[in-house]
Structure formats: structure tokens, C-alpha cells
Amino acid sequence: MSGQRLPAAPPITVDGVRAGYGRIEVLHGIDLQVPAGSIFALLGPNGAGKSTLLKVIGGHVRATAGEVHLGDLPVGGRSVEHLARLGLCTVPEGRGVFPNLTVRENLRIWTYSARIPLGEVEERTYTAFHRLADRRQQAAGTLSGGEQQMLALSRALVSDPSVLLVDELSMGLAPLVVAELYEMVGELAARGMTVLLVEQFVTTALAVATRAAIMTNGRITAEGSPSEMAEAALSAYLAS
Numbered sequence: 612m613s614g615q616r617l618p619a620a621p622p623i624t625v626d627g628v629r630a631g632y633g634r635i636e637v638l639h640g641i642d643l644q645v646p647a648g649s650i651f652a653l654l655g656p657n658g659a660g661k662s663t664l665l666k667v668i669g670g671h672v673r674a675t676a677g678e679v680h681l682g683d684l685p686v687g688g689r690s691v692e693h694l695a696r697l698g699l700c701t702v703p704e705g706r707g708v709f710p711n712l713t714v715r716e717n718l719r720i721w722t723y724s725a726r727i728p729l730g731e732v733e734e735r736t737y738t739a740f741h742r743l744a745d746r747r748q749q750a751a752g753t754l755s756g757g758e759q760q761m762l763a764l765s766r767a768l769v770s771d772p773s774v775l776l777v778d779e780l781s782m783g784l785a786p787l788v789v790a791e792l793y794e795m796v797g798e799l800a801a802r803g804m805t806v807l808l809v810e811q812f813v814t815t816a817l818a819v820a821t822r823a824a825i826m827t828n829g830r831i832t833a834e835g836s837p838s839e840m841a842e843a844a845l846s847a848y849l850a851s
């Protein structure tokens with residue numbers, strides 16, 4: 612299925628995944644089911660391996676054992692670019708924008724993989740995030756942190772992915788901005804995509820999530836409904 616797109620909102624299945632960097636193993640056998648069309652929050656203390664798991668799912672880091680499936684499609688061995696063409700979009704940790712390019716130039720880059728005209732991309736983005744409209748000629752690196760995350764999220768707005776992976780959207784941002792960004796994640800999910808998000812702000816993540824899990828020391832230690840995970844998260848953070 613090299614040229615085919617993923618079906619809308621496929622489930623993500625992680626089966627016995629081990630992965631790490633060099634000789635250091637970070638993920639010690641992860642099993643996780645992200646239901647089709649869910650907004651799944653992955654919570655856990657610093658260094659637990661949350662970003663590493665997103666990197667394995669997104670094709671940035673190879674699993675040394677186990678496998679990830681997006682619907683029926685095995686991720687293993689596919690390039691990041693290939694997975695993007697199939698309909699997987701990652702908003703990485705940190706700011707997922709090109710700092711030296713303007714807002715519009717960043718959007719133009721998104722159009723390459725989405726194959727839609729820049730005008731339409733700009734319209735979609737500025738409709739969702741009015742603040743970016745006035746800043747279209749500004750270098751992305753000089754935007755505020757929240758504006759940069761809006762621009763990073765617009766990538767998903769433009770490419771209409773089937774699977775969206777979001778890593779720490781809230782990092783360093785004021786609660787109001789975080790709420791605005793997560794409102795957009797909710798709207799994106801409503802279009803029909805499976806969303807897996809990593810977040811430190813437990814309350815924020817659980818407010819938007821339909822399902823959640825907790826990772827500690829490279830293992831999934833709890834999984835359940837957002838209300839079940841609220842308490843489990845607290846003890847995981849306290850124990851870390």
C-alpha cells in the first residue's frame with residue numbers, strides 16, 4: 612500500500628515495543644491500544660519515554676523489538692516522509708516550525724506534502740488562528756511561544772491527517788493559550804482523526820482526552836478513562 616492513504620482515524624496498536632538510543636533501552640516493552648478516532652493522552656513524569664514512543668510511532672526512531680500498526684499498516688522500516696504521505700502528522704516537542712522563515716513561508720512548506728494551494732492553506736490557518744494573519748510576514752522564530760505552537764498545529768489543519776501525534780503543546784505557555792490550542796486539537800479530532808497527545812499538564816490533557824495512559828520508566832503503568840487516570844497520574848508524578 613505504498614501510495615495509498617491511511618483510512619480516516621485508524622487505531623494505533625503498539626505491540627511489545629522496545630526502543631532506545633544506542634545501547635540504552637528507554638522503552639521496555641510497550642503495549643498500547645489507541646482506539647480509532649480517539650483523543651488519547653499519554654501522561655507521565657519527565658524522562659519516562661513518552662516522546663520516544665511518539666518518535667517510534669512517527670518513524671523517527673526504530674523499535675528494536677515489537678511493532679506499531681496504524682490500522683493494518685506496520686510502521687516499522689518506513690521513512691518519516693513516507694508516513695507523512697500516508698496521512699501521519701507529527702507536531703514535535705519544542706517548536707515545530709522553521710524559525711528563520713516567515714509564517715507564510717512555513718505554510719508554503721506544509722503545502723508541498725499536502726498538495727493544496729498556498730491561498731487555501733493560508734485561509735484555513737488564519738481562520739483558525741486570527742493572530743497569525745497579521746503576522747504572516749514575520750519570522751516564525753520571533754512569534755510568541757503560543758503563536759509558534761499555533762503555526763505548528765496549522766500543519767495538521769492543512770494536511771488533514773488520519774493520525775495526529777502531538778508532543779507537549781503546552782510547554783512554557785500560559786493556561787489561556789494552552790486552552791485555545793487544545794480547543795483546536797478537539798476540533799481537529801472532530802474532523803475524523805486519531806490523536807495521540809503527550810502532555811505534562813494532566814488536567815488540560817484529560818479535559819480533552821477520551822482515553823489516557825500513564826508511562827513511567829519506559830512502561831505503561833495504567834490505562835483507562837480520563838477520570839480514572841486523573842488519580843493514577845497524581846500518584847505516578849508523586850512517586851517519580
Ligand SMILES: Nc1ncnc2c1ncn2[C@@H]1O[C@H](COP(=O)(O)OP(=O)(O)OP(=O)(O)O)[C@@H](O)[C@H]1O
Pocket residue numbers: 632637655656657658659660661662663664
Ligand atoms: N536523542 C537521544 N539520545 C540519547 N538519549 C535520549 C535521546 N532522547 C531521549 N533520550 C533519553 O531517553 C529517556 C526518555 O526520554 P523521552 O524524551 O522519551 O522522555 P519524556 O517522557 O518525553 O520526557 P519529558 O516529559 O521530559 O519530555 C531519557 O532518559 C532521555 O535522556
Ligand SMILES: [Mg+2]
Pocket residue numbers: 661662663704778779
Ligand atoms: Mg518528552
